[in-house]
Amino acid sequence: MKKFLFNKIWIRVLQIFLGILFIYSGILKILNLFEFSLTVAKYGILPEKLINLFSTMLPFFEVVSGFFLLSGFFIQGASLIISFLLFIFIAAVVYVVSKGLSFECGCFEILGKEPKTGVLLILRNIILMVLSLNVFVSKLKKQT
Amino acid sequence: MKRTLLEILIISTISIITGFSYIFLKKIEIFPESTEIYLFSKKYPEIKLLNTDEVLKIYKKQNVVIIDARDRISYSQGHIKDAINIPYDEFELYPEFFLNLFKKDNQLIIYCEGGYCEQSFIVAEGLLKKGFKNIYVYIDGYPEWEKKGLPHEKVPF
Numbered sequence: 260m261k262k263f264l265f266n267k268i269w270i271r272v273l274q275i276f277l278g279i280l281f282i283y284s285g286i287l288k289i290l291n292l293f294e295f296s297l298t299v300a301k302y303g304i305l306p307e308k309l310i311n312l313f314s315t316m317l318p319f320f321e322v323v324s325g326f327f328l329l330s331g332f333f334i335q336g337a338s339l340i341i342s343f344l345l346f347i348f349i350a351a352v353v354y355v356v357s358k359g360l361s362f363e364c365g366c367f368e369i370l371g372k373e374p375k376t377g378v379l380l381i382l383r384n385i386i387l388m389v390l391s392l393n394v395f396v397s398k399l400k401k402q403t
Numbered sequence: 404m405k406r407t408l409l410e411i412l413i414i415s416t417i418s419i420i421t422g423f424s425y426i427f428l429k430k431i432e433i434f435p436e437s438t439e440i441y442l443f444s445k446k447y448p449e450i451k452l453l454n455t456d457e458v459l460k461i462y463k464k465q466n467v468v469i470i471d472a473r474d475r476i477s478y479s480q481g482h483i484k485d486a487i488n489i490p491y492d493e494f495e496l497y498p499e500f501f502l503n504l505f506k507k508d509n510q511l512i513i514y515c516e517g518g519y520c521e522q523s524f525i526v527a528e529g530l531l532k533k534g535f536k537n538i539y540v541y542i543d544g545y546p547e548w549e550k551k552g553l554p555h556e557k558v559p560f
Contacts, residue, residue: 289425294452297542300441301448307438315431319422323414336410355448362448402406 265397273394274338277387278329281341284367285321288314298365302351303358320344328394335402338395345388352376352384439519440542447524447540449531455543455551458512468505470513471545472522482545483514484554491515491522498529510537517544 263269288295296314299305305313320340327337352364355376363373364380374380426433444452461467462483469486471478478488489501505511511530515522523540530538541548549555 292429292431293454297440297444297452300444303445303448307441307445308434310438310441311431311435312433315426315433316419316422319425320415320418323418323421327414333410333414335407336412336414339407340411340414360448363451399407 264393265400270394270397273390274328274331274334277338277341277391277394278325278327280367280387281321281325282329283325285318285325287367288318288321288365292318295365298363301360301362301365302355304351304354317344335395335398338391338398342388342391342395345384345391349381349384349388352381356381437519439521443521443524447528450524450527451539452542453512453539455541455547455553458539458541458548459553461510462512464510466508467510467512470511470523470526472513472515472526473520473545477516477545479558481549481555481557483548484556486514489513489526491525494526494529498533502533505535507535508537509535510539511535512539512541514541514544514548517542517546520544 292315295318296310299310299314300307321344324337324340324344327333328341348366355362356378361375361377364376366374366380374383425431462469469483471482471486471488472491472494473482473488474490474492475488478486478490482488487504489504494501511527513523513527513530523544527538527540545555
């Protein structure tokens with residue numbers, strides 16, 4: 260199992276998968292910034308004054324990190340940033356679910372349908388975070 | 404670890420520079436003066452929101468009912484063509500009175516004066532509570548619709 264998790268090809272596949280996913284997700288948000296900012300407001304976590312700044316900067320972190328992950332440069336930094344972003348998404352969805360709310364998550368569409376906040380979304384993000392951490396740890400191990 | 408931190412710093416710097424360049428180019432208000440639309444979005448998270456383009460795509464469909472949540476005077480002075488008037492204050496007092504106007508499976512698009520009015524959200528939430536599921540709020544509202552020269556009409560009050 261350990262051998263598989265740190266296998267070169269497996270790590271490259273993860274890099275490509277996560278890279279494309281985050282570039283796609285970021286570009287979708289940039290193209291629909293206003294709608295995304297309204298979704299950010301729905302989470303009720305940030306003060307209204309900061310919503311525009313957060314919802315504009317976040318997609319750029321996604322696209323730039325995704326690009327580096329895909330290109331093979333700065334992989335450690337990119338995978339750690341993506342893991343951190345996913346951690347924030349998980350925390351935000353847990354907060355919303357704990358309040359009993361369910362709405363379109365503002366993440367990205369799958370097969371033309373955007374998932375709603377709920378346990379399935381939390382699970383999906385946990386899996387993505389584990390995959391991203393897998394890339395980070397394997398690169399860190401290789402370095403040391 | 405030092406290398407990871409350096410990489411994070413480089414990626415963050417590039418992201419921030421490109422982000423701020425986009426803000427500058429698109430003239431986005433980073434700290435908006437009016438945040439009412441965010442307040443409403445936060446207060447009514449389960450209501451789906453549509454902009455003008457999205458409303459245009461669906462409003463001519465048979466199953467769609469457009470609802471004007473403003474008062475009767477505003478409605479008479481101009482409203483989206485074929486919209487029905489359900490003034491939010493009357494709806495709050497006698498919701499049952501208006502429920503026969505549409506079916507449960509209708510797509511209901513509710514609007515008022517745009518991002519700074521809560522009337523459409525009040526009607527939308529009331530309808531959600533009554534079991535209607537396909538409810539949308541048109542966030543740009545009537546002023547934007549009229550400004551774009553989209554089909555609208557007046558009725559004598």
